[in-house]
Amino acid sequence: MPPKVATENGQKVVPADCVSVLLMALGSTTISKAQYDMMSALDGTRTASSFEHQFRTITAKAKELKARAEQGETFQPVAPAKKGGQTTSGTPKAPARKRKDMSSGSEDATPSKKTKTPKPRGKKAQTPLEDAIEEDFPDDAEEFIKSEKKWEDEVFA
Known part of the structure; x- marks a missing residue:
């Protein structure tokens, strides 16, 4: 085209x-x-x-x-392309799934995710550089990094 x-x-x-x-x-x-x-x-x-x-x-x-x-010939213009929902590939797009109403109290509703509390860990001897780095990061930075790594592994695997 x-x-x-x-x-x-x-x-x-x-x-x-x-x-x-x-x-x-x-x-x-x-x-x-x-x-x-x-x-x-x-x-x-x-x-x-x-x-x-x-x-x-x-x-x-x-x-x-x-x-x-x-001689009376008429010329038909090209019809405009339909907008939205069109895919460029030959495969049809999967239909969107609707969310279930969570307020119904039904058994098949997904339970809410529980928040984790960080485990207390004993501190080992750190160098002054490690102390300075640790001061800049929030307390749950390590958990956050691990959860991001897990998410990347799941999504991009």
């Missing part, structure tokens, strides 16, 4: 078929020499002849589209 807005040298690029539609809509499927000269002046690098050559297929397509429209 092409990017939504293509750019070339910082300029937006419009497909040639779209320019053909614009020419058709203006009622004139031809471009004058003065208009090619103006394009060359605005561009500053290409000649009017270069633009005329580039626009040959565009003006031919504009004439073809005008003829088709005059």
